[in-house]
Amino acid sequence: MTSKDEKEWDLVIRPTSGWFQLHLRDLWHYRDLLRMFVWRDFVAVYKQTILGPIWFFIQPLLTTATFTIIFSGVAKISTDGLPPLLFYLAGTTPWNYFATCLTKTSTTFKDNASLFGKVYFPRLIMPLSVVISTLIQFVIQFATLGVALLWFLSKGIVLHPDVTGIIVGTPALILMLGGLGLGFGIIISSLTTKYRDLAFLVAFGVQLAMYATPVVYPLSSVPEKYRFWLSCNPMTGIIESFRAIYLGQGFFSWPLLVYSGCVTALALLLGVLVFNRVEKNFMDTV
């Protein structure tokens, strides 16, 4: 078959396409759908609730309060000399963003089987919309940290937020959080269309991973011999950097951040490739 013959047609459906045929133009054509999904997720969650979007604030505040009581009050774990409220808030909100992105996107194929089974659109729209709508939630929650920070500063507590760091670093760090969550999430969702075993691991795996990340404790309190292993976790650099730029107390290191960035890029690339490969036939096995 000649390539001239192929050009006459707008679309050629074949059993499997190449690894690198990503149909990115398709994705662009469906950008309005992405926007609709983001908006739907955001609006629909709190319909028929009295407090509505206020729930966005209640969740992180309750988590922080619990951590403050248990880890700081009862277990007396160090908070690097920071007020516990700020310390946990700066750790849990970014962690939650990553964890939510990961768990929500890891069930993309399973949760949307009935929709995917009826109509075609670039499947990647779905996990992308999850990451973006969760981002909106994260930004609102992160504003809580800003308010708390200003309140503590006004009370005269000595903190050293790095303003240029905040302006430059925040978008980059958020990009890494979302990218990591999305990358690992779609890898898992692609691997679990046929064999669901891995899905069982995700739920408690994410919980365990939180303890392998300096979320409820600072990296500085970790014994020297474990520090290397903890640094292998790409989330370590990100969470510590958040604390460093917002609260002026944390382990900020360029090599660690570059490492996190590389892992993010790799996870994303691998994820998109595997996802693209699976999306064509997953309906037969999901």
Next chain:
Amino acid sequence: MRSSVIKVENVSKLYRLGQVGTGTIQHDINRWWHRVRGKDDPYAKVGVSNDRTRKAGAADSTDYVWALKEVDFTVEQGEVLGLIGRNGAGKSTVLKLLSRVTAPTSGSIKVKGRIASLLEVGTGFHPELSGRENIYLNGAILGMRRQEITSKLDEIVDFSGCAAYLDTPVKRYSSGMYVRLAFAVAAYLEPEILIVDEVLAVGDAEFQKRCLSRMDKVSKLGKTVIFVSHNMSAMQSLCTSILRIADGRARVKSRNVEQEINSYLHDCRAAQPSFPVALEDGTRILGLELNPPILASGQSLSMIFDMEFSSETVVTDFAPIIYNQAGVRTGVMDGRGKLALPKTFSAGRHRLRFDIVTLPLMPGDYVAGLYLRTHSAWVNHECLGDIQVISDAGMEISSYPVEHLGILNVNFSAAKI
């Protein structure tokens, strides 16, 4: 000659039967090992043709089945192609491949222009969102741009007849309104190729008429339509050609619509229904008893369905339907409403009995079917059993022409006033 817009070449689709479990991984590893060495898929070879009468566990049974085997056809610009075939023949698989929901196992499909499918209306509707919000959402899912929807919003709302409920969440809609709204969105989508599957199963007569005229209009604009329905009279009036699919293979496409439909209906009646009929979610129709199968007009008829549910199942529709020889739905019994069909059935076997007090049908041959929809699967089976209506011995009437469908039992009196 007009140009072809769809070219299906040698397309096959292999499905795996049975459950995915520990055993499957052995096959996967074996298949991967064959591929690494550049050999053919060892399981694709043993797949058998799509013949539903084959019993599970028979000697030649394998875990794989060809839902479609070496299907070839082309569709030309402006053609309205009707796909006919029995349940499970592979019609839906063809539509799924065309709409890119799943990929073929071998072969290729070439398409010119934008394809949009109306496989099942209401896909992607979010119950919490209002009618207006869902129009935008549904349109976007079907590939419309936002301004495209905005420019057609008035027409869509007008066509659906839901203007008063536009800001009400669709979960409060009746099922008829829901379908009307969903169809309206898709009807104004205006793709080059429209795929329509069984939309006419729901909705009132007036709405069905509007759908048909809309589709007629679309095809007159030079758009191509591929249409699957059990409504043979609609097929006959809309389609310009018919492709019949049997056991996963396509017959030659025919432009003689009427003859093709009649021969299909004839074959359908000749074939014995094969029980059990299984749905995707494990629900099975074990049998249908028609008592009596031969009766006179106006006598009573019992339809007794034996059902098996693999787990607790939500049944949203259970509607026995009687078709006449032309495939027209002459009578329907709706299990909802007054009959108070249970919403959920527990796992196990159930017997559902419908007693028609007087059957008001003209003498002739009829077929009993069933439209069944559960929470996650559905089937529209149009030949589960034969009903023969003979003329009442007491009735001294000559036979009516075929356009008379019903004969009504009435009490009559005459008095001088």
